[in-house]
Amino acid sequence: MKDTFKNDIDKGLSAPEKTLPSKYFYDKIGDALFIKIMNLPEYYLTKAEFDIFKNQTQHIIKGLKISPDRYFELIELGAGDGTKTKELLKVLSNNNYLFKYIPIDISSNALEQLESRFTEELPAVKIAPKQGDYFHVLDSLKASKHPKVVLFLGSNIGNLTDTEAESFITNLSAVLNTNDKVLLGVDLIKPEHIVLPAYNDKAGITKDFNFNLLNRINSELDANFNLDHFYHAPEYSETTGVAQSFIVSKRDQEVRIEALNKTFSFRNGEKIHTETSRKYNDDVLRSILKNSKLTIASKLLDSKEYFADYILVKS
Structure with a gap:
């Protein structure tokens, strides 16, 4: 399982448009956060x-x-x-x-x-x-x-x-x-006013859910993501019916993942796609x-x- 996780993270962060698989939201912490999300008024x-x-x-x-x-x-x-x-x-x-x-x-x-x-x-x-x-x-x-x-x-x-x-x-x-x-x-x-808050709740639980993936990479793959240097940014289009979640870099920065023996560069404003929610x-x-x-x-x-x-x- 760890090798698959490691390979998926490497593949996603090495892509021209960076991605992280949403299936890795779910560990013990992620499961608890998602239960909280399901009980939010916006969700x-x-x-x-x-x-x-x-x-x-x-x-x-x-x-x-x-x-x-x-x-x-x-x-x-x-x-x-x-x-x-x-x-x-x-x-x-x-x-x-x-x-x-x-x-x-x-x-x-x-x-x-x-x-x-x-x-x-x-x-x-x-x-x-x-x-x-x-x-x-x-x-x-x-x-x-x-x-x-x-x-x-x-x-x-x-x-x-x-x-x-x-x-x-x-x-x-x-x-x-x-x-x-x-x-x-x-x-x-x-309409957007119904959908978007479900992925951007006022309590910030959905942000924590997305950021838990960075925490997992830090703890399981010995990385040094600084969560303060990123923010959570969901989007939704009524025309396409597609909602997407992104983690966005606040600055030019580098992140080291020791388990991969690689360093990844992030530009200011660069997005990491974490989830699609098609309607x-x-x-x-x-x-x-x-x-x-x-x-x-x-x-x-x-x-x-x-x-x-x-x-x-x-x-």
Whole structure:
């Protein structure tokens, strides 16, 4: 894992337009910060999708066309703390559905906490966590021929470029069997005054979340990033529907990363891209699905129509 982290950081900071992978936000500190973000007044995404899972659980089950007497695997990509999913699991468990819950996450800390909490709160649910980058776990899905429902929630797909999202969905489609389902949660395109504060909260928690990545590089790769010499700068375009986060250098400076035996130069005002959060509508999603065998079966909206959970079916 450390070698992969080291190589990804080297590749990103060596690029003409510097980047750092958002997946490395998540360690023990990052997980705790993201939980704080989800509870911020500005961060509507989690609340909106929770609204769907809390108040439309039966609609989700009906849309997925799962029955109590047929065993299936409920696979969640990027499970996080599982708060929303628990609403679905409770109903499935209380109604004696036959299933196994397989949460997948890059953060072993998040999975350990999820398994501990769910084992206590939902003892009847069979849980089989898998730690890793879900891009690499997809192949392991092929081995099982049981019916599958794949949850990809929280607008995680929005962290990918359209090209990456299309590739991911096409690869996901390829490892699923006919009539398998995907429940895909996406943030919808909205005005800037709603979206931008979600990535630039007044308390500065999102800034700390981004800067935690620099702290990780300092501690794990023996670097000397001075966080006071950078600032957090999110952007959003209503036209493109794309939000992006950047860490920006306040001055000309050099940063040494001993684990790489390299020094990186930063110009005053130079950006490090840390995250993309693409917003969706029906047309964008259809474009992403075009080379897959997944089709839109239904769509559930929260009460404010900020967020959508699409049910996709493999044909």
